Each structure stands twice: as C-alpha cells, then as structure tokens.
Amino acid sequence: MNDRGEQSSPPGLVSEVGPIVVSAPFTIDELARTRLLVFEAARLAGLAEARGQELVLAVNELVVNVVRHGGGTGTLTTHVGREGLTVEVADTGPGLPETLPSTLPDPGQTSGRGLWLVRTLFPGTRWTSTPRGLTVRVFEPRA
Template sequence: MVRSHARHGGLKGERLEDLVIAVNEAVTNVLDHGGGDGTVTVRVCPGVVTVEVTDVAGVLSADHLRSAQVDPTASHGFGLWVIQRLCDKVRLDQTGHGSRLSLSMCVSSAVHPG
C-alpha cells in the first residue's frame, strides 16, 4: 500500500525504498513496543509524500526520537535511528488518539521540507 501510493506521488528508486523501509520500522515499533494497534495514513502532496503511523497506546515520545542511537553490540533497537536517517523529515506528535509519527520524503532529493 505505502509503496504504491508513494510511487503514485512521484517517489522512485532508492528514495521510494527508503520510505518503505522507514514505514516498516515504524509499524514494527507499534507492534513490538506500543499497544499493537494503530493506523497508517499516506498523504501525497505536490512534491512530498508523508506517511503517518499512529500508535493508539501513545507509547512513543519525543524523548525516544532524541535519544535514538545505534548500539553496535545490540541485535535490535535501532529502528528510530534508521527512520531518522532515511527520511527527509520525521516528526512526532502526541494526539488524543496516541502517538503519531510522520515520515516525509521529498520527491526531489534536492528539496527538503521545512
């Protein structure tokens, strides 16, 4: 679903695959560390594709994003770090419906959202 909508929005090649990997990491975090229930929304605007992954339990916080690092001795636990490296913009909002992680990719790699 994400790949199809993002491709329709103009993403292609490595940038398309980077977004798909980042969304997979975000959804895995909801399933493994959140409440296991959430939503995925794809928004296509001129020049930008944004995917919102919501964890209805609201477990993910801004502190998790800020402290995301890679531990070379660990076999897992670096999904948020990967997400932030792959996407042009990553934003986290706490809403009345949980934690919403927004992952944005510009169609052109030369332009980044503000």
C-alpha cells in the same frame, strides 16, 4: 472510465492533480499490506525507486514498533499531494520518552535501531507523543 470515456479515480481517491489519501488500520497480519501501500504511494508521488524502497523500509520499522510497543494495532495514512508524500503511522500505545538517543545503539542492544534508522533516512521526521499514543509523520518532497 466515466460516461464520457475519461479515466476516473478509484473510489475514495482524488484526481491526479489533487491529493490522494489512503488510511488503513493494521495489525501484525497486515505488515506486508502496509509495505505495499507505501510503495504504491511512493510510486504515485514520483519518488525514485530507490528512495521509495528506503521509505518502505523506514515505515516498516514504524509499523513493527507499533505492533511490538504501541498496543499492537495502528493506522497507516499516506497523503500524496502536489508537494510530495506524507506517511503517518499512529498508535494508541504509551508514547515515547521525551528524548531519544541520537546515535546508533550498541551492537549488543536488542532494540533501538528502528527509530534511529527512520530519523537517519528521513531527518525531517516529526512525531507527537502523548500518554494516549504516538503519531509519526515522514515527508518526502516530489523529485
């Protein structure tokens, strides 16, 4: 509460009528924390619980990819704005190939399902890949 008895935003956050941005670095030890941050951002953005859980699943795949293939550390940024929720996952790994398979990998393959899952659940997903790293942005409009 502020000195006038009004509810105030936590430090670093903007009021509920403005954007709420949270950015946090992560390693393998913070995977659970990244899921909680995304779940809370989905709640703040007004996403239905089921859609919020799908977002948590998709972002979990992205952060696990960072840990396994993208240099081991990354940054998770959530942006709750008037239009919806943007979640960005960035790393400093080698990036992605220019083309990615558009179909589900063969059941015998040991990898390749994470990005397929993210793109299936959130078809508007965008990424920027360079030799210095990968940034993936997932957007979900407000309901």
